[in-house]
Each structure stands twice: as structure tokens, then as C-alpha cells.
Amino acid sequence: MTIKIIAVIGAGDAEGELLSTAEEVGRLIAQNGAVMVCGGLGGVMEAAARGAKSLGGLTLGILPGLDKNDANPYIDVPVTTGMGDMRNAVIVRTADVLIAVGGAYGTLSEIALALKTGKTVIGINTWDIKGTIMAESAEEAVNKALASLKL
Amino acid sequence: MTIKIIAVIGAGDAEGELLSTAEEVGRLIAQNGAVMVCGGLGGVMEAAARGAKSLGGLTLGILPGLDKNDANPYIDVPVTTGMGDMRNAVIVRTADVLIAVGGAYGTLSEIALALKTGKTVIGINTWDIKGTIMAESAEEAVNKALASLKL
Amino acid sequence: MTIKIIAVIGAGDAEGELLSTAEEVGRLIAQNGAVMVCGGLGGVMEAAARGAKSLGGLTLGILPGLDKNDANPYIDVPVTTGMGDMRNAVIVRTADVLIAVGGAYGTLSEIALALKTGKTVIGINTWDIKGTIMAESAEEAVNKALASLKL
Amino acid sequence: MTIKIIAVIGAGDAEGELLSTAEEVGRLIAQNGAVMVCGGLGGVMEAAARGAKSLGGLTLGILPGLDKNDANPYIDVPVTTGMGDMRNAVIVRTADVLIAVGGAYGTLSEIALALKTGKTVIGINTWDIKGTIMAESAEEAVNKALASLKL
Numbered sequence: 001m002t003i004k005i006i007a008v009i010g011a012g013d014a015e016g017e018l019l020s021t022a023e024e025v026g027r028l029i030a031q032n033g034a035v036m037v038c039g040g041l042g043g044v045m046e047a048a049a050r051g052a053k054s055l056g057g058l059t060l061g062i063l064p065g066l067d068k069n070d071a072n073p074y075i076d077v078p079v080t081t082g083m084g085d086m087r088n089a090v091i092v093r094t095a096d097v098l099i100a101v102g103g104a105y106g107t108l109s110e111i112a113l114a115l116k117t118g119k120t121v122i123g124i125n126t127w128d129i130k131g132t133i134m135a136e137s138a139e140e141a142v143n144k145a146l147a148s149l150k151l
Numbered sequence: 152m153t154i155k156i157i158a159v160i161g162a163g164d165a166e167g168e169l170l171s172t173a174e175e176v177g178r179l180i181a182q183n184g185a186v187m188v189c190g191g192l193g194g195v196m197e198a199a200a201r202g203a204k205s206l207g208g209l210t211l212g213i214l215p216g217l218d219k220n221d222a223n224p225y226i227d228v229p230v231t232t233g234m235g236d237m238r239n240a241v242i243v244r245t246a247d248v249l250i251a252v253g254g255a256y257g258t259l260s261e262i263a264l265a266l267k268t269g270k271t272v273i274g275i276n277t278w279d280i281k282g283t284i285m286a287e288s289a290e291e292a293v294n295k296a297l298a299s300l301k302l
Numbered sequence: 303m304t305i306k307i308i309a310v311i312g313a314g315d316a317e318g319e320l321l322s323t324a325e326e327v328g329r330l331i332a333q334n335g336a337v338m339v340c341g342g343l344g345g346v347m348e349a350a351a352r353g354a355k356s357l358g359g360l361t362l363g364i365l366p367g368l369d370k371n372d373a374n375p376y377i378d379v380p381v382t383t384g385m386g387d388m389r390n391a392v393i394v395r396t397a398d399v400l401i402a403v404g405g406a407y408g409t410l411s412e413i414a415l416a417l418k419t420g421k422t423v424i425g426i427n428t429w430d431i432k433g434t435i436m437a438e439s440a441e442e443a444v445n446k447a448l449a450s451l452k453l
Numbered sequence: 454m455t456i457k458i459i460a461v462i463g464a465g466d467a468e469g470e471l472l473s474t475a476e477e478v479g480r481l482i483a484q485n486g487a488v489m490v491c492g493g494l495g496g497v498m499e500a501a502a503r504g505a506k507s508l509g510g511l512t513l514g515i516l517p518g519l520d521k522n523d524a525n526p527y528i529d530v531p532v533t534t535g536m537g538d539m540r541n542a543v544i545v546r547t548a549d550v551l552i553a554v555g556g557a558y559g560t561l562s563e564i565a566l567a568l569k570t571g572k573t574v575i576g577i578n579t580w581d582i583k584g585t586i587m588a589e590s591a592e593e594a595v596n597k598a599l600a601s602l603k604l
């Protein structure tokens with residue numbers, strides 16, 4: 001299977017520049033033909049999904065609850081896990097590489113689970129955890145994410 | 152969210168008529184504009200995905216393992232849960248309605264979980280569990296599934 | 303590890319004879335030095351836990367919710383999974399052998415998952431699923447469960 | 454339910470002082486009548502379980518795999534989740550309060566999930582994550598953990 005899946009992780013209540021960065025990350029993911037997976041809710045997740053949809057990309061939302069109406073309007077495929085934050089592990093496992101944009105404790109748990117299993121995590125303005133590859137912009141983050149998939 | 156998600160559940164080692172039925176179910180799901188979700192592996196799952204893709208439908212595979220290469224070639228979006236059979240609950244939760252085509256114990260667990268939460272299960276040549284709505288053909292099954300979504 | 307773990311599965315709203323049977327099953331599990339695991343709630347689960355505790359047995363409740371106060375008063379160790387019915391798979395995986403006493407759809411999902419993975423399921427007055435070993439009494443059920451562990 | 458459950462989290466390959474600290478934490482948990490829950494494997498998990506058992510405490514191991522023989526010899530009740538690292542969320546949810554002793558990425562994911570849901574995390578020589586309450590010794594850690602339960 002050659003499809004590439006890139007996760008965008010970040011806070012559901014992010015604001016300002018984080019949102020425009022996440023949207024740009026989403027756009028670039030779609031532009032590069034990858035599927036965008038996220039937690040399906042608001043904030044960074046919604047911005048990334050909006051960006052991906054703006055270029056016709058495919059978006060997957062792995063939701064904590066049981067109601068697909070919880071998904072933001074830019075999610076093509078809502079997966080209603082009913083697992084709460086435990087679904088973070090499903091996002092991490094489904095992604096080939098992860099891009100963290102800002103983020104609070106939930107994002108931190110995803111970064112940790114990803115690094116635990118040896119997945120590449122690119123971080124923009126996020127937790128400074130050893131092993132995360134930092135980027136200054138959406139473009140740099142997506143480029144680094146794509147590069148990691150070619151190894 | 153108006154997208155409809157229909158699960159096709161059944162054995163990974165099904166043969167013969169069950170496969171052609173599952174493929175026809177997949178085709179009809181796609182023809183009706185719904186997303187087809189399944190367990191992502193072979194047998195009934197692969198036949199249904201092949202059917203859906205033959206008409207350009209979108210297919211979601213919720214896999215038991217961690218490797219998306221386990222997905223059959225007709226899965227657009229593989230979700231690698233790493234949860235083993237426990238992922239059956241994610242399939243059930245993600246689906247608006249389920250169509251069982253044949254099936255062994257795994258399918259039975261899905262039928263049970265779905266009925267437990269009040270979801271409609273249409274069955275073709277499958278476990279005779281009280282609460283399941285039986286159908287004789289792929290067409291009848293998909294029609295009944297779609298009808299349940301309009302209630 | 304030589305500890306034996308026997309699951310008692312059945313409906314949370316069971317009544318009458320099913321409860322006295324479940325309580326006797328719990329007693330016999332404790333008498334034989336095994337740990338009793340169940341879903342931690344009422345009905346058959348509570349009766350089995352009460353039986354096990356009456357003889358000083360150890361009881362493990364694997365709960366669907368996040369609040370350990372949901373556990374019945376006879377549970378020594380509550381595991382709050384927050385996974386809803388998905389936690390049925392954890393009960394099945396944790397048990398060496400399962401005894402079903404009556405039961406509705408949730409129990410059926412557990413029977414199916416257990417049989418799928420080759421675990422022995424003893425049934426009293428429960429779903430007649432091929433592969434389940436039927437028993438007429440608590441004593442017969444526990445004896446058959448214990449016998450299966452010595453193979 | 455008045456039983457208190459304290460998690461001890463930390464690396465499976467910890468060495469030296471971390472192990473003696475974890476063992477002392479386990480002892481103090483048992484001495485205070487609480488149940489000790491951990492991931493059930495080696496390193497910090499085994500040391501904490503050994504400490505708890507040395508004073509007759511009850512130990513619960515929530516394992517990533519399906520084989521209860523993976524549990525260290527000091528685990529009374531092994532829960533075989535088969536969920537891999539995703540089981541970290543079950544540990545967090547089951548615990549009333551968590552004590553992190555050292556730890557790598559897996560521990561970090563648990564700290565993050567716990568803080569996300571507002572649970573108290575006491576840390577000894579572990580990740581410096583905002584919200585974690587640091588302690589210098591096993592005694593200080595357990596005292597702080599117990600104090601948090603009385604609030």
C-alpha cells in the first residue's frame with residue numbers, strides 16, 4: 001500500500017497563528033497526495049482538516065466519542081471510537097509520521113506514544129521532547145515529514 | 152454530518168457465493184453514496200471493498216494489526232488499531248448500520264455488539280440472532296440498510 | 303504464573319435463578335482458589351462476586367466506565383477502562399476460561415470473542431452457540447471450567 | 454468504594470537507584486493499605502510490585518500483551534489487554550493517583566494522559582512536565598500521593 005498518512009496533532013482550543021499554521025500544514029499534506037488524519041475535533045484538528053479539504057485532500061478523524069456529529073465539518077471519514085483520549089493511540093498507530101502544532105497534554109501523550117514506537121514526530125511550537133524534530137514553519141514541517149517517509 | 156457509513160462484516164476466509172454477495176453489497180453501498188467500512192482484511196472484507204471501489208466508492212478498513220500492508224488492495228483508508236479482535240468494536244461504533252455476510256465468531260461478536268447498542272444489523276446467510284433483520288440478497292440487504300438510516 | 307482466572311459473564315439485569323446460580327459459581331471459583339473476573343456491574347456480575355467474596359476469594363471487575371464507584375460492592379479490584387462494551391474484550395483476554403450464566407447481547411459478544419481465540423466457554427442457560435460447552439448446574443460448570451485448565 | 458489504587462509508572466529497563474526507589478514506593482503503598490497498579494512488566498514495575506508484596510499488598514498488572522506469563526512474579530492480578538502501549542490509558546484510568554519513577558516515552562504518555570484528565574501525578578527523577586508534583590524520595594512521593602486522595 002503506497003498511500004501515505006500524516007497525522008496533525010494539536011490542541012482543540014488552539015488560537016491565532018497555530019491555526020493558520022495547522023491549516024497550511026493540512027494544505028501541504030493534501031498537495032502532496034497524502035491522507036490527513038487527526039483527532040477529528042476543533043482547533044488545530046479542524047484547521048488542518050480545512051486546509052486539506054481546500055485542496056481536495058482526504059481527511060480522517062479518529063474521534064474520542066460515539067457521535068460522528070462531533071467531527072468538524074472538514075472530516076471526510078469519522079471513526080467514532082468511544083475510547084476517549086485512549087483513541088490517541090489509534091491516531092499514532094494509523095499515522096506514518098506525525099506533525100505536532102502546539103498542543104497540550106493530549107498532544108504530549110501522542111508525541112510520547114509515537115516516539116516510543118519509533119515514529120517520526122515533527123514539532124512546530126510544541127512540547128520540547130527529546131526525539132522530536134523541530135520545524136519553524138508549516139512548509140518545513142511537511143517537507144521533513146515527507147522526507148522521513150522516503151527513508 | 153450527512154455521510155452514511157455502512158459496515159460489511161463477514162469471515163476473512165469466506166468462499167464462493169458469499170464473496171460474490173459481499174462484492175455486490177459493496178457495489179450497492181458505493182452506488183448509494185455511502186462509505187463502506189470493514190475489517191480491512193480478506194474474504195468478505197476484500198470482496199466488499201472490491202465491489203465498492205469498482206464504482207468509485209470510499210472504503211475504510213479498521214485493521215486488527217499495526218501494519219497497513221495487511222489491508223486488502225481495495226482499502227482507501229487503513230486504520231491500524233493494533234487492538235486485535237477488539238477492533239471489532241470500533242467497526243461497530245463507526246458504522247451507522249451493519250450488513251453481515253456469512254461470518255464466523257468474529258462476525259458474531261460484531262453482531263452482538265451492534266445489537267447491544269441498538270444498531271440495525273442486516274444479515275445474509277449469517278448467524279440467526281434475534282434482532283438481526285434477515286435478507287436474501289445483496290440488493291435486499293442494502294435496501295433494508297438504507298431504509299434503516301432514513302428512520 | 304500459576305494463578306487461574308475464571309470469568310463469569312452474564313446480564314447486568316438478570317433475576318431469580320440465574321442470580322443464585324451465578325453466586326454459586328462465584329463460591330466454587332473461590333473455593334478452588336481461582337480469581338473471579340467479571341464486568342464489575344450488577345446482576346450476574348454482582349452475584350458471582352458476592353459468592354466469591356463469601357469464601358474470601360479475590361474478585362476483579364473490568365468496568366465499562368471511568369468511575370470505580372460503578373463497581374458492585376463485592377469487587378476487590380476495579381479496573382476502570384472507560385471503553386464501554388469494548389471492555390468485554392479485556393475480560394475475555396484476561397480470563398483463562400469463561401462461564402456464561404444467562405446473558406444478553408453483551409454476553410454473546412464475549413462468548414464469540416472467547417471462541418474466536420480458542421478459549422473454553424462453559425454455558426449455563428445461555429446462548430446456544432456452537433463451541434460452547436453446556437452445563438446444567440454451577441457445580442458442573444465450574445468442574446468443566448477447571449478441567450479445561452488442566453489440559 | 455473506599456479502596457485506593459496508586460499507580461507506579463516507570464521504565465521496564467530501569468536500573469540502580471530507580472529500582473530501589475520504586476521498591477520503597479511499593480512498600481509504602483502496601484503499608485498504607487492501597488492497591489498498587491502498574492504495567493506488570495520488569496524494571497520499575499517489577500521493583501514496585503516486589504516492594505508491595507513484601508508487605509503483603511495487593512498488586513495489579515495491566516499488561517500490553519495477551520500472555521499473563523509476561524507479568525513479573527510479584528503481580529497478583531494480571532490483566533492481559535493485548536492492546537500494546539494503548540494499555541497505558543487503562544493504567545491511568547484505573548489509578549486514583551500516579552507516581553512516576555524515572556521513565557522514558559511510555560511513562561511520559563502516562564503522565565500526559567493523567568494530567569489531561571486532572572489526575573495527580575507525583576514524579577521522582579522523571580520528566581519535568583508542568584503539572585507534575587515533584588518529590589525527592591519514595592516517602593515524600595507516597596505522602597504526597599496519599600494527601601492528594603484526601604482532598
